[in-house]
Amino acid sequence: MYFTKLFLHTKQERFKIKFATKKLQKIGAVIVSYMKRNISIVGVPMWLGQTRYGTNLGPQSIRSAGLVERLKTVGKKVVDEGNLSIGIIGRFRQSGENIKNVKTLVDSSEKLAAKVSNIIQEGRFPLVLGGDHSIAMGTLAGVGKHFKNLGVIWYDAHADMNTPETSPSGNIHGMPLAASMGLGHSALTRIGGYRGKVKPEHIVLIGVRDIDKGEQLLIAEKNIKVYTANDVKRLGMEVVIAETLRYLSERCDGIHLSFDVDGIDPAEFPGVGTPVTNGLSYKESLQAVRLLSASEKLISAEFVEVNPLLDKDDTTARLTVNLIGALFGETAKSKSIQKSYKQRNSKAM
Numbered sequence: 100m101y102f103t104k105l106f107l108h109t110k111q112e113r114f115k116i117k118f119a120t121k122k123l124q125k126i127g128a129v130i131v132s133y134m135k136r137n138i139s140i141v142g143v144p145m146w147l148g149q150t151r152y153g154t155n156l157g158p159q160s161i162r163s164a165g166l167v168e169r170l171k172t173v174g175k176k177v178v179d180e181g182n183l184s185i186g187i188i189g190r191f192r193q194s195g196e197n198i199k200n201v202k203t204l205v206d207s208s209e210k211l212a213a214k215v216s217n218i219i220q221e222g223r224f225p226l227v228l229g230g231d232h233s234i235a236m237g238t239l240a241g242v243g244k245h246f247k248n249l250g251v252i253w254y255d256a257h258a259d260m261n262t263p264e265t266s267p268s269g270n271i272h273g274m275p276l277a278a279s280m281g282l283g284h285s286a287l288t289r290i291g292g293y294r295g296k297v298k299p300e301h302i303v304l305i306g307v308r309d310i311d312k313g314e315q316l317l318i319a320e321k322n323i324k325v326y327t328a329n330d331v332k333r334l335g336m337e338v339v340i341a342e343t344l345r346y347l348s349e350r351c352d353g354i355h356l357s358f359d360v361d362g363i364d365p366a367e368f369p370g371v372g373t374p375v376t377n378g379l380s381y382k383e384s385l386q387a388v389r390l391l392s393a394s395e396k397l398i399s400a401e402f403v404e405v406n407p408l409l410d411k412d413d414t415t416a417r418l419t420v421n422l423i424g425a426l427f428g429e430t431a432k433s434k435s436i437q438k439s440y441k442q443r444n445s446k447a448m
């Protein structure tokens with residue numbers, strides 16, 4: 100109800116937006132886009148941004164589901180740079196502060212920021228595999244060094260805009276977007292050596308449906324663009340992505356996709372630590388990444404919160420590979436996907 104008023108559209112407006120999408124896709128096909136760059140994969144085996152062990156095994160489960168082969172079969176040049184070494188500092192709570200495991204998260208974020216920055220410097224596309232969503236602080240610190248007006252698409256059930264003052268849990272995976280805007284604990288806001296990786300007006304949230312009180316106030320105060328899961332149901336994903344790309348393309352020189360798989364309904368994506376019902380469907384999400392693949396400004400992407408220990412038959416990991424494949428141009432009918440399935444099946448036999 101909170102956002103309904105802002106995002107209602109007439110039939111005529113929807114038609115206009117659809118037309119704009121088609122135009123955009125056409126443009127995307129001819130302009131040399133960042134999506135044509137070679138890909139560098141970085142795994143971040145992090146789970147201390149929340150309390151459920153297992154997201155640290157996420158990067159490996161996505162690889163085991165065939166990520167690299169699938170990207171190669173759609174003609175991408177891929178270098179898997181392995182997992183970031185994130186040290187062995189254990190869990191602890193800052194005394195007197197509502198924030199957990201700060202030191203470990205800051206150390207690993209600095210490493211990730213340097214790595215991602217280097218990948219962009221070398222003209223490649225960083226594809227970061229989480230790990231819980233706290234890793235976005237490092238990714239954004241790295242990407243943000245290269246873009247004055249970085250746009251961020253935050254695909255998630257949650258807004259991840261808490262600060263130690265507003266957080267109900269003290270878990271840092273609920274804080275990365277606030278920290279990247281320069282809000283919250285100073286240890287987090289100064290990651291990468293500078294404050295403010297993204298401006299509030301350059302953020303679009305998609306799929307949110309579990310927003311804490313403090314986050315609601317922040318969204319309203321900063322006038323942040325939000326499409327709740329219900330907004331997506333009402334408008335259709337095609338319209339949402341077209342509007343998002345139009346909004347960010349007008350304002351930004353590069354766009355980062357931060358894809359939290361808990362944006363998708365847990366009935367289809369069970370392998371997540373903080374599931375929220377009434378989510379986006381897998382089909383809608385596939386459509387979303389396919390439309391995003393047409394954007395010439397997409398500079399980097401991360402897929403986070405896959406927890407193989409909570410997964411059922413590797414469904415979440417396998418479907419995440421489908422989403423990443425689609426982001427890089429794979430279609431359901433493409434020969435590469437058929438071939439890849441065939442190969443995997445024959446190996447199994």
Ligand SMILES: [Mn+2]
Nearest residue numbers: 232255259359
């Ligand atoms: Mn998240």
